[in-house]
Amino acid sequence: MVVVDNTFSPMVLSPARLGADVVVHSMSKFISGGADVIAGAVCGPESLLNSMMDLHQGSLMLLGPTMNAKVAFELSERIPHLGLRMKEHCLRAMEYATRMKKMGLRVVYPGLEDHPQHHLLKSMANKGYGFGGLLCVDMESEEKANRLMHHLQNSSQFGLIAVSLGYYETLMSCSGSTTSSELNSEEKALAGISPGLVRMSIGYTGTLEQKWSQFERAISRTMDSIL
Ligand SMILES: Cc1ncc(COP(=O)(O)O)c(C=O)c1O
Structure with a gap:
């Protein structure tokens, strides 16, 4: 059985159409869009879902399968x-990734032609949405990563330091020391998680140019403080 977690790419990818048996989502991320809801979804064959909710042995039955009705309505x-929001997340992520790369930063984004899985994603993705709302900038060391995030949050209001994703504001975290801190250094290297990797979930408040000028301001402050 193939189970795909599509939390990062609703609308962009449709794993069930591509052959996945089960698709799971944390709905607390892009689907909610508001960072105010904790919810999840398991989408799969009725027989599987019924077995998960089995009164005596079902894992969901034991953990609680029923969403709060008000949350479900919201x-x-x-x-x-969601489609409109995803398009804007993706459009801005693509634009920033392109501009950041032009600036000389080391950017990881599957929308960029030089990403090793660019063509694979292009062949799988639904047309018109883009390549996802998350990008990474490799600042080489954790110290530089933290400095950049500090300026992006506190000097220019480009985004907020938080480990979540899919919010309307840009959220940033240093993956190696937060969401993936449980991996050892070999596992991190295999996954391409360098110590200075800053993960950004790109939001869509303000205009693109306003936000970009905030990014430029934070980058120049970061460089000033490093030199
Ligand atoms: C890919 C992915 N799946 C699932 C989850 C779990 O989300 P939740 O805390 O809403 O259960 C996360 C949380 O960050 C995630 O990044």
Whole structure:
């Protein structure tokens, strides 16, 4: 059985159409879009879901399968504009990734032609959405990564330091010392998680140019403080 976690790429990828048996989502991320809801979804064959909710042995039955009705209603009201939101997350991520690369930064984003899986993603993705709302900038050391995030949050308000994703504001975290800190250094290297990697979930508040000028300001302050 193939299970795909599509939390990072709703609308962009449709794993069930590509052959996945089960698709899971943390709905607390892009699907909610508001960082105010904790919810999840398991999408799969009825027989599997029924077995998970089995009164005596089902794992969901033991953990709690029923979403709060108000939360379910709120989420259902946000799904109609999930497509529009994803397009904007993706469009801005692509634009920033391109501009950051031009600046000489080391950027990891599957929308860039030089990403090793660019063509694979292009062949799998639904047309018109883009390449996802997350990008990474490799600042080489954790210290430089923290300095950049500090300036992006506190000097220019480009984004917020937080480990979540899919919010309307840009969220940033240093993956190696936060979300993937449980991996040892070999596992991190295999996954391409260098100590200075800053993961950004790109938001869409303000205009693109306003946000870009905030990024430029924070980068020049970071470089000033390093030199
Ligand atoms: C890919 C992915 N799946 C699932 C989760 C779990 O989300 P939740 O805390 O809403 O259960 C996360 C959390 O960051 C995630 O990044």
